Amino acid sequence: QSVLTQPPSASATPGQRVSISCSGSSSNIGSNTVNWYQQLPGTAPKLLIFGSNQRPSGVPDRFSGSKSGTSASLAISGLQSEDEADYYCAAWDDSLDGRHVFGTGTKVTVL
């Protein structure tokens, strides 16, 4: 069962901005950084954002992340058709001897 809560879906037209929220608790987002993964249909997940707001090499600057308290968000500006995918937030959780926790996932649709 997922510990981090995300909206099940989000959508926008090409060129617009879409934002995805991720809600956690003091033991995960509240005390550790947040990571975001993009999963295109039929493929393995790909790291999109690490350290709450850092982009790995090769990830377009259209993708940005932020964190405040026990919540985080991912924003995609200038939405493109190839951005249609599932997006997951994740964080290390200090409870229960330590574990990674994922969000419930958000399906982004480009209208």
Next chain:
Amino acid sequence: EVQLLESGGNLVQPGGSLRLSCAASGFTFSTYGVNWVRQAPGKGLEWVSGLGETTSRPYYADSVKGRFSISRDNSKNTLYLQMNSLRVEDTAIYYCAKGRNYVWSAFDIWGRGTMVTVSS
């Protein structure tokens, strides 16, 4: 090229066992934390287990604790997941994922996954 390649997935009966392998290449395997993440058909991602760069203490999700065992052989650049007492709900694609640094770091490299089906 940095790469992870999983193998060992198969169809197994409930209560059975299976060992997954993840072969790493293109980076110094021994200096990074590594993890297993699974995804049941049509469902989201679930972290399963993680291990630090040395054969230090392992970490497990509650759902697999006592049934699964993670290990690594740095001389063979390979990560393993021994799965015992398998249940129908363990059916999933199992991904191997490399941490950016430590076992608690973001997963910057993922394998393609290997399918495990638990069914009678």
